[in-house]
Amino acid sequence: MNVLRFPDFNKAISLGSGFRSRSCTVMVMSLCSGERNGRNILVTGGAGYIGSHTCKCLASSGFLPVAYDDLSTGNRAAVRWGPLIEADIADTAKLCDAIDRYRISAVMHFAASAYVGESIANPRKYFQNNLVNAISLLNSVLDRGIRQIVFSSTCAIYGVPQQLPISESHPQNPVNPYGESKLAVEKILRWYGEAYDLSWISLRYFNAAGADPAGEIGECHNPETHMIPRAILSTFPGQEPLGIFGSDYPTPDGTAIRDFVHVTDLAKAHVLALESLRSGQKNVALNLGAGRGHSVREIIAAVEQITKKTPPTLEVGRRTGDPAILVADASLARQKLCWTPQHSDLPEIVRTAWRWFEPALRNCEPFNIGQDSLHRPFSNSAPKLCGESG
Numbered sequence: 001m002n003v004l005r006f007p008d009f010n011k012a013i014s015l016g017s018g019f020r021s022r023s024c025t026v027m028v029m030s031l032c033s034g035e036r037n038g039r040n041i042l043v044t045g046g047a048g049y050i051g052s053h054t055c056k057c058l059a060s061s062g063f064l065p066v067a068y069d070d071l072s073t074g075n076r077a078a079v080r081w082g083p084l085i086e087a088d089i090a091d092t093a094k095l096c097d098a099i100d101r102y103r104i105s106a107v108m109h110f111a112a113s114a115y116v117g118e119s120i121a122n123p124r125k126y127f128q129n130n131l132v133n134a135i136s137l138l139n140s141v142l143d144r145g146i147r148q149i150v151f152s153s154t155c156a157i158y159g160v161p162q163q164l165p166i167s168e169s170h171p172q173n174p175v176n177p178y179g180e181s182k183l184a185v186e187k188i189l190r191w192y193g194e195a196y197d198l199s200w201i202s203l204r205y206f207n208a209a210g211a212d213p214a215g216e217i218g219e220c221h222n223p224e225t226h227m228i229p230r231a232i233l234s235t236f237p238g239q240e241p242l243g244i245f246g247s248d249y250p251t252p253d254g255t256a257i258r259d260f261v262h263v264t265d266l267a268k269a270h271v272l273a274l275e276s277l278r279s280g281q282k283n284v285a286l287n288l289g290a291g292r293g294h295s296v297r298e299i300i301a302a303v304e305q306i307t308k309k310t311p312p313t314l315e316v317g318r319r320t321g322d323p324a325i326l327v328a329d330a331s332l333a334r335q336k337l338c339w340t341p342q343h344s345d346l347p348e349i350v351r352t353a354w355r356w357f358e359p360a361l362r363n364c365e366p367f368n369i370g371q372d373s374l375h376r377p378f379s380n381s382a383p384k385l386c387g388e389s390g
């Protein structure tokens, strides 16, 4: 069976005003050579899914996003609103050089390894990249005089929910190394905040989903483990059916329920977080979710309605550690950031994801079809639910 992967980003991306236009280059050169103007933001993981959408949002809010990414899971073509520094966050010399060269005033830290299953099989990788490298990044940030950071955290820090919806005061008991590594960074931020006057906001996302409503960028993971892209991909001829992991949960239709939040709403929350730090917001961790859940079967129905194709499914058993329901109480983010999700209705999430995939379906050619020994084929990777949220 062929393995259908996400559209090749370079081909899928529509032709348009890429960042590397002459006027933009001139703009960056002048920003580099000027004094720190407060508008240049280092975005680690800026070539990734959520990072690239945030770069777009930053640019439209008058900031210059400087993407810093080793492209381990990111895409060069997703960096369109500012320069790309292709480097590892562990490379302190390159990091400090980038901070100085671009007169960076604040950091958004998305760069991380984010496959829950992989973190259980290979915790070393996760503690190295998500924790050790994050400490190295924080130290560089402090050493270069930066005092504002927005951190990508996750609902995986909570573990199995004890009450719903999940608020920020919910006990924190991660059930995998991925969640543990993120929680550790949150704790370090707290101590660094107290000791070094570092201002931080930690944003705990539930299930990021959807794509840029303008269709300029979208999700592109290899392997793709997120449920909505997988449901869409399953409608392609010759592809694996979508696995339904558990149909005997105590939910109305028996399938697990998760909170899907549109990636553009996440991006907006980052810009609001940055602006609130700049206006003196105190250090805080905030949940980001739509505040309502959708079951696996509701997702499948929405994909069917939007794509006019029926995702083939295969019912398999529950996975260990997957709770029945995960839904965010995001009222604190609404209150602290004045954040209101605008795109997180399920039809819009699926519509924008489909818009991103659809040209590939029409033309067929932008897909990489074939086995890639470096990556697990779709058949071996489970669809992502929030319990194993990236």
Ligand SMILES: NC(=O)c1ccc[n+]([C@@H]2O[C@H](COP(=O)([O-])OP(=O)(O)OC[C@H]3O[C@@H](n4cnc5c(N)ncnc54)[C@H](O)[C@@H]3O)[C@@H](O)[C@H]2O)c1
Pocket: 044, 045, 046, 047, 048, 049, 050, 051, 068, 069, 070, 071, 072, 073, 074, 075, 087, 088, 089, 090, 109, 110, 111, 112, 113, 114, 129, 133, 152, 153, 154, 155, 204, 205, 206, 207, 208, 209, 221, 389, 390
């Ligand atoms: N996608 C979700 O649903 C979700 C949910 C909760 C939290 N998060 C968190 O959000 C962040 C972004 O997630 P995403 O879904 O966009 O993932 P992604 O894999 O698309 O993006 C991560 C980016 O970081 C880069 N990167 C990784 N390690 C790096 C390193 N050492 N140096 C430089 N660059 C590095 C990758 O190349 C990639 O571009 C992650 O921290 C993830 O843990 C994601």
